[in-house]
Amino acid sequence: MTPTFAQLIRSPVLFLAFGFGSGLARKAPGTFGTLAAVPLWYGLQFLSAPLYLAVIVVTFVLGCYLCGAASKKLGVHDHGGIVWDEFVGYWLTMFLAPAGWLWALYGFVLFRIFDIAKPQPIRWADRRVHSGLGIMLDDILAGIYAALVLQGTAFLIHMI
Template sequence: MFSHPAHILAQGFGSGLSPTVPGTMGTLFAWLSFNIFSDRWPAFFTPWNWLLIIAIGFVAGIWACHITGKNLGAADHGSMVWDEIIAFWLVLVLVTPAGAQAQTAAFLIFRFFDMVKPPPIRYFDQRFKGGFGVMFDDIVAAFFSLLCIALWGSW
């Protein structure tokens, strides 16, 4: 992980190095860090600043995941979880304020879409490659998660 700065970011500061379910570990890291940062420094970690951090993180993730995938010999290596982190931060910032129960539901819904990759998520996962492809399919999973949460909330 420390052989290149891109690996640190792409592998979610080590959360992607879990021998089992690295994507889930990366999403849990996103959940924990979002809540710690938002609770500890609420004046800085406002929804608008989170959106800026997510946008910058998405662009940085394209670079980091491209480099890391190339160095690991797999375009979307399982240890790369920055895509889950950025996408789940997006889900959390758009459902905030949300209590623990709603955040748990958001976590489960996002993990479903990220793991199962139903159409059209699978289409984007297969169509776009490199760092952009790694990052983009999780943003689509975040969109479908948010859509489900919005539909659920409207009932």
Template sequence: MPSFRPLPPGCTFWQPTTLLATVGGIGLIRVASGTWGSLAALPLAWLLWRLGGPLAVAAAGIAIGLVGIWAAGAVCRGGEPDSSAIVIDEVAGQLLALAPVAGMPWLYPFAFALFRLLDIAKPWPISWLDRELGGGWGVMLDDIAAGAAVAAIGAAVLAGGLA
């Protein structure tokens, strides 16, 4: 049975912003909550690809990112600037990372691992976004930038015929 972290200050579980920011509570898993959030995006990417192709996956990543700015911002106002419980940013970023390869599930592990690496290591300019932007913008945009970087790499690999 997984261990769960407490809710961020000022939040109750059934608040819409908390439910969205924690992706239905996935972010409350104590160990590797960001990884669990990224994993949640994998079946969603496949479903979206089946329904509308790579543009549907990318559009969902952007839409979730916009909703996440609001939801994460509301959770951040409780006192924690970037709570580990907020994982909507991982879902948005992972969807963007998967968009070019969404129809090729055998490439998901590579897009997943590269996204997690960039999200954790935060090379420049991802680190700048994380450090300089506050509230929901800061929570979301570093992951969106990491996802966009992985998407660009995935598109280049596909364009080069390497996949």
């Protein structure tokens, strides 16, 4: 069951888990959730590295609760509309990324590729780890993969 926007705004858990409503997109809710994370990242990018990392840790822990509670409320494990995990995964992708919208777009594309393709161990985590942690973990791993590629690209460009 997919909640309506009216149901989302009456439930803080669903509202946050569904990425302020971005997870209600009929097609590709994960992509729309990641897209909704981009403007929020714009503000995060100005934080110091330790503070940015603290935000990632707090939003990850919060996400484990939110995603698990939303799944229970909806009666569906990892409902497609739950996109808080995409928010945190994208923000992790962009940790210490070079400034600029080209890098934001590149990080967006990389994160979506790894989140959709789910190479190992992402696929294992997606299938084997349950609860809110399981919902969050595959996107955290996708964010790490995407961040490594992004940072590697930035390093190579800097070397040229």
